[in-house]
Amino acid sequence: MANSKAAVVGLTLLQQRQRAAFWFLAPMLVALFCVAAWPLLRTVWFSFTDTSLNNLYGGKWIGFDNYLSVRTLESGRVIYRGTLVDPAWWNAVWNTVRFSVVSVTIETVLGLIVALVLNAEFKGRGLVRAAVLIPWAIPTIVSAKMWAWMLNDQYGIINDILLRIGAIDKKIAWTASTDTAMYAVLMVDVWKTTPFMALLCLAGLQMVPRDVYEAAKIDGVHPVKVFFKVTLPLIKPALMVAVIFRMLDALRVFDLIYVLTPNSAATKTMSVISRENLIDFDKFAYGSAQSTLLFAILAIFVSLYIWLGRVDLSGEGGK
Amino acid sequence: MTFEITTRAIRSGAAFAMMAVLGAPAVADDLFYVSGAVGAAVENFPALVKPWEDATGNTVTMVPMPASTSDQFGQYRLWLAAGTQDIDLFQTDVIWAPQLADHFVDLTEAAKDLVPQHFPSIIESQTVNGKLVALPIFTDAPALFYRKDLLEKYGVAVPKTWAELTVSAQTVQDGERAAGKGDFWGFVWQGNAYEGLTCNALEWVKSFGGGQIVEPDGSISINNPKAIAALEQAKAWVGTVSPDGVLAYQEEEARGVWQTGNAAFMRNWPYAYGLGNGDDSAVKGLFGVTTLPTGGDNPTSAATLGGWNVAVSKYSTKQEAAISLALYLAGPEAQKHRALTESNLPTIVALYDDAEIAAGQPIIPQWKDVFLQAVPRPSAPTLGKYNEVSSKFWSAVHATLSGNGTAAENLELLEIELSEMKGDAW
Numbered sequence: 001m002a003n004s005k006a007a008v009v010g011l012t013l014l015q016q017r018q019r020a021a022f023w024f025l026a027p028m029l030v031a032l033f034c035v036a037a038w039p040l041l042r043t044v045w046f047s048f049t050d051t052s053l054n055n056l057y058g059g060k061w062i063g064f065d066n067y068l069s070v071r072t073l074e075s076g077r078v079i080y081r082g083t084l085v086d087p088a089w090w091n092a093v094w095n096t097v098r099f100s101v102v103s104v105t106i107e108t109v110l111g112l113i114v115a116l117v118l119n120a121e122f123k124g125r126g127l128v129r130a131a132v133l134i135p136w137a138i139p140t141i142v143s144a145k146m147w148a149w150m151l152n153d154q155y156g157i158i159n160d161i162l163l164r165i166g167a168i169d170k171k172i173a174w175t176a177s178t179d180t181a182m183y184a185v186l187m188v189d190v191w192k193t194t195p196f197m198a199l200l201c202l203a204g205l206q207m208v209p210r211d212v213y214e215a216a217k218i219d220g221v222h223p224v225k226v227f228f229k230v231t232l233p234l235i236k237p238a239l240m241v242a243v244i245f246r247m248l249d250a251l252r253v254f255d256l257i258y259v260l261t262p263n264s265a266a267t268k269t270m271s272v273i274s275r276e277n278l279i280d281f282d283k284f285a286y287g288s289a290q291s292t293l294l295f296a297i298l299a300i301f302v303s304l305y306i307w308l309g310r311v312d313l314s315g316e317g318g319k
Numbered sequence: 320m321t322f323e324i325t326t327r328a329i330r331s332g333a334a335f336a337m338m339a340v341l342g343a344p345a346v347a348d349d350l351f352y353v354s355g356a357v358g359a360a361v362e363n364f365p366a367l368v369k370p371w372e373d374a375t376g377n378t379v380t381m382v383p384m385p386a387s388t389s390d391q392f393g394q395y396r397l398w399l400a401a402g403t404q405d406i407d408l409f410q411t412d413v414i415w416a417p418q419l420a421d422h423f424v425d426l427t428e429a430a431k432d433l434v435p436q437h438f439p440s441i442i443e444s445q446t447v448n449g450k451l452v453a454l455p456i457f458t459d460a461p462a463l464f465y466r467k468d469l470l471e472k473y474g475v476a477v478p479k480t481w482a483e484l485t486v487s488a489q490t491v492q493d494g495e496r497a498a499g500k501g502d503f504w505g506f507v508w509q510g511n512a513y514e515g516l517t518c519n520a521l522e523w524v525k526s527f528g529g530g531q532i533v534e535p536d537g538s539i540s541i542n543n544p545k546a547i548a549a550l551e552q553a554k555a556w557v558g559t560v561s562p563d564g565v566l567a568y569q570e571e572e573a574r575g576v577w578q579t580g581n582a583a584f585m586r587n588w589p590y591a592y593g594l595g596n597g598d599d600s601a602v603k604g605l606f607g608v609t610t611l612p613t614g615g616d617n618p619t620s621a622a623t624l625g626g627w628n629v630a631v632s633k634y635s636t637k638q639e640a641a642i643s644l645a646l647y648l649a650g651p652e653a654q655k656h657r658a659l660t661e662s663n664l665p666t667i668v669a670l671y672d673d674a675e676i677a678a679g680q681p682i683i684p685q686w687k688d689v690f691l692q693a694v695p696r697p698s699a700p701t702l703g704k705y706n707e708v709s710s711k712f713w714s715a716v717h718a719t720l721s722g723n724g725t726a727a728e729n730l731e732l733l734e735i736e737l738s739e740m741k742g743d744a745w
Contacts, residue, residue: 053400054421153564154502154576176511176567178721261567262389263512265714279393281707282418 046288053284066289092273100250103189111197119205136195144259147188178266204238270294347376348640354410356383371647407635413626414698420447423630427451454649457663459625460693462608464585481612488560491583505560507573508586516713518623523549525621525694527614533697542734550726593662624693
């Protein structure tokens with residue numbers, strides 16, 4: 001006791017605080033290393049080996065062959081192999097990008113509209129705010145399965161409603177047809193995540209001081225102009241953070257597509273195709289290479305976004 | 320405990336005989352058996368294993384899994400790769416043996432008395448490099464379900480060829496639609512992009528005489544005029560006698576349309592027979608089953624061989640009891656029980672002549688004809704690459720059916736992809 005006291009006396013208050021902070025943070029750092037860093041590093045390692053799921057510890061180092069390998073046959077023909085020349089992989093990348101851009105754009109616009117409505121003063125606002133969150137609160141597997149039944153061509157309620165109101169003249173196979181599969185997935189995702197965007201936008205809106213609006217009102221500025229000149233610039237930081245959260249989620253989308261259209265080439269995303277290789281096709285190392293690429297794409301995207309958009313993720317507000 | 324087991328065993332002669340064969344274990348074990356939950360399999364399981372539990376004093380808990388075989392396979396592969404000791408017995412699909420062989424106990428020695436009673440081809444499908452990986456508990460072969468009442472109403476004969484089926488389906492569909500049933504369809508099957516489409520398409524191709532994708536010697540045979548004709552035939556159904564949505568149907572969706580009385584023909588597995596004759600079925604007593612049609616001028620039809628087996632995990636700490644349960648489940652008593660309660664087809668030859676089964680499930684002796692024309696999926700020659708081969712095949716077929724390229728184009732491409740995958744050898 002006396003010893004430790006003597007040691008503490010030798011430190012300044014700041015050093016003591018830093019030391020205490022480190023010990024408080026240590027458990028979290030250890031936990032993060034175990035659940036995030038270690039699996040990630042291991043996946044990267046697997047992607048440079050020929051590991052199979054039946055023999056997880058027997059993989060041999062094969063370099064970049066899972067990404068790209070070039071072989072010249074005796075006939076002189078050159079053959080390229082690996083994920084980077086795999087059309088199925090690029091199809092998945094394209095699907096993912098398309099899905100992410102379209103869904104996040106729609107969700108941001110709709111979310112902002114919903115947030116503006118919820119920000120207004122009206123009776124029963126608390127109740128409506130809670131009710132709007134329901135789609136977000138349902139686990140994706142459950143809501144995806146629910147939508148799968150609603151979108152069923154023969155006994156689904158969507159076709160039934162559309163037929164009754166005369167919007168379509170014959171039942172549409174939403175998830176089966178390659179033309180509509182992506183729309184079906186997008187629709188369900190928008191339904192599910194718009195509330196999340198609305199919530200984040202609402203938080204931003206509530207930070208906007210009321211007197212700005214009053215000043216605009218006194219000056220007689222048109223409400224539409226107020227929105228674009230006052231509201232939007234003021235909530236932009238919150239909006240940018242909301243968009244990047246959604247974008248990260250959308251780029252690694254898995255559960256919704258796995259339930260709704262598991263094997264359709266029209267909707268297969270990066271996560272779905274890497275799982276398929278990892279588990280179903282017994283190409284564990286190949287799937288690991290795709291997972292690693294997925295991680296790299298996400299990392300590059302986030303860096304670019306933060307850099308180009310000057311997004312402030314520190315929450316300190318200073319620029 | 321031993322005393323209790325002994326008194327129980329004496330009460331039941333059958334159980335006593337089993338004990339003599341299997342030997343009573345010193346300590347009672349609690350086993351875990353994992354299986355997909357299809358139809359009434361979960362509810363029926365306790366009654367199925369009761370005699371074995373009484374005889375040995377062990378208990379079994381069933382761990383139910385999703386109905387989709389692909390989902391089951393993914394989970395089992397993860398569990399086995401991690402060497403889990405939580406599951407002692409796995410119920411495995413007929414095509415999994417080569418892919419999971421390393422993780423299961425060799426049952427050759429334990430089952431040497433039981434094996435000769437089974438169909439040799441099924442035992443062979445579960446044998447990998449001389450190791451008996453799993454024991455068959457029931458087999459599966461699909462058939463053509465048809466509405467007796469409607470065929471009679473429109474004066475149509477039970478179709479023998481796919482061309483006849485197409486015409487008949489159209490006739491019945493037109494008639495029923497004219498009579499006001501707007502949702503009525505001629506023929507429903509499984510067209511979703513999944514293992515089931517491989518089964519369906521293999522039947523079309525084989526029944527046209529177009530081979531079986533990859534032949535037993537490993538050669539790739541899929542790109543041929545007969546296979547192309549078969550796929551073109553199927554393509555013509557989509558949107559005419561089959562709904563567009565058939566491209567998203569698995570077994571249960573097809574059964575849904577069929578069992579609500581909205582289809583004239585259905586391609587499905589035997590389990591749909593018992594359920595179709597249930598009290599809540601709109602087609603109860605109105606339908607019959609026959610072998611699937613033949614294609615072109617090829618004389619024989621084809622039915623994809625399905626079926627389920629039981630395998631003992633080599634990571635199990637209770638292997639002795641687990642093997643004893645596997646032998647029981649693959650044995651005549653359990654197979655007969657399954658046949659009577661779930662219309663599952665036995666793999667024991669003698670049970671097809673069993674009077675009780677013939678009386679309780681008259682369809683089963685009939686199914687012997689279907690079964691004799693069964694064609695295996697190419698899981699044996701393609702070894703660990705079977706899933707990928709199957710996925711490429713069903714993708715090519717699904718693309719053809721949904722109009723992305725012709726059958727000829729897609730099969731040509733498939734042939735190239737398969738030979739690249741094969742390399743020098745599977």
